[in-house]
Amino acid sequence: MVILRSRTGLEGTGQDPRGRSHQSGVQSCVAARRHHHPFFEVLIGRVGRRARTATLLLFLGGVAGCASASHATPGPADPSTGSAETASAQPAPAVFTAEQAQRGQRVFSTVCSVCHGRNEFRGPIFAFTWMAEPVGHLFEHISTNMPQDRPGSLSAEEYAAIVAYFLQLNGRQAGDSELPADAELLGRRRW
Numbered sequence: 001m002v003i004l005r006s007r008t009g010l011e012g013t014g015q016d017p018r019g020r021s022h023q024s025g026v027q028s029c030v031a032a033r034r035h036h037h038p039f040f041e042v043l044i045g046r047v048g049r050r051a052r053t054a055t056l057l058l059f060l061g062g063v064a065g066c067a068s069a070s071h072a073t074p075g076p077a078d079p080s081t082g083s084a085e086t087a088s089a090q091p092a093p094a095v096f097t098a099e100q101a102q103r104g105q106r107v108f109s110t111v112c113s114v115c116h117g118r119n120e121f122r123g124p125i126f127a128f129t130w131m132a133e134p135v136g137h138l139f140e141h142i143s144t145n146m147p148q149d150r151p152g153s154l155s156a157e158e159y160a161a162i163v164a165y166f167l168q169l170n171g172r173q174a175g176d177s178e179l180p181a182d183a184e185l186l187g188r189r190r191w
Contacts, residue, residue, distance in 0.1 A: 092188060092190070093189065094135045094167055094172070094179055094186070094189040096163075096174055096177075096178060097176065098168075098174040100161050100174075100178045101161070101165045104158075104160075104162040104165030104168075105165045107154065107158050107161055107162055108162055112162065114147075115148065127170070134189060134190060135163060135167075135179070135190065135191060136183045136184065136187030136189065138163055138166070139160065139183050140183040140186075140187075142159055142163070143183070156181035156182070159181065160179045160186075163179060163186070164179045167179075167191070170191070
């Protein structure tokens, strides 16, 4: 037989020294859980958020791993094709100047930051969305759709400068030539 101790030390009487009924410690804990005590709701809420965050990070990591694994890796060169053809099949890295990225930052601050924060254009979600695509796809998207209230209202050079700014935000180093303001030319450039 198990004897439960109450908070008052009286076992089995069901009453405290003044004659009022009481619950054992176990019974009060069960009652608190049954009535969703705020402590338990906070604890469960925190665990839930952490679990959701961990699940999201695992999902994004898995998707990013699948995306990088799905790209065909170049095999050995085919001897029947020339090396010039092989080199031209590889997209060239996107090159921009520091001045172009600074112009892009100014345009972004003036026009784009009304709706967008700069952190929106760097980090894992941005990388997952855009970095597997040629730079020209982002250029074409923003020059066709942005700013939302007047799409296409900036010059091609301003859109290219914004893309250069995004490249810089994502850790790319400036070079000695500007990013071209042409979607077709940028379509052959990689991040």
